[in-house]
Amino acid sequence: MTTLKCIAVDDEPLALKLVETFIDQTPFLQLSASCDNAVEAMSLIREKQPDLVFLDINMPNLTGMELARLLQEQPGQVPKIVFTTAYNHYAIEGYKVNAVDYLLKPFSYEEFLRAANKVLQITEEASNNFQPITADDEFIFLKVEYQWVRISLKEILYIESLKDYVKVHLDDNQKAILSLISLKALEEKLPSAKFMRVHRSFIVSLDKINAISKNSIFIDKTEITVGEQYKETFKTIVDKWLK
16 A cells, blocks of 8 residues: 655644644554644655645744745645634645645544545645656656556656646547646656646646747747746757757
8 A cells, every 4th residue: 555654734732633643543654754833844844755645724923824825836746635623714725735635623633634545645646647768759648537548658748737637638629637636746757858837737848839928939820838847958958940
């Protein structure tokens, strides 16, 4: 069984202890660290590289929601987040930062386990969702519902992140393909000579770009904004094209 490395973050000692206890009770969870503030949590996440963070929202100095937004903007793999809070009005904000679940205090072990199982399912399905490819391969396989679908790399226009899914947009008016895998996981398997991450929500096929502007890429009739953290890398590619 897959083991998920976890970090627990809560400024209330009793609430933190409860999450630690629940993690210890769950066979597929492993507690890597715990802390009582989001600033320390940021450092621990960088150091420990956890798969899952149980994150309180209402904390001083830096809230859990603010930490989640910062993590979304950082390069590299972002851990799954399950929010824990005493306030139910954060549910929509949690969705915006791709939180897997939202536990309303006081929550039971059954509710905790349900959230943990959801993360486990997403992780296992994503890890089994593709076969390794090399720069010389001309296709990939992605799991779509209950079958593996072969996709030609030459047919991919761009790939869009939709929370825990990716939407692969294809040329020749083919229907887009939806697959349960993170954009980061798929990015690591695509040949970098053919595909580039240009936004936290988009990977583009370099061969399909038909126009560029200062801050945007145009593929077919779609305009894709180049994210701030990707501009320098993309500029390097553009400079080579324009020489």
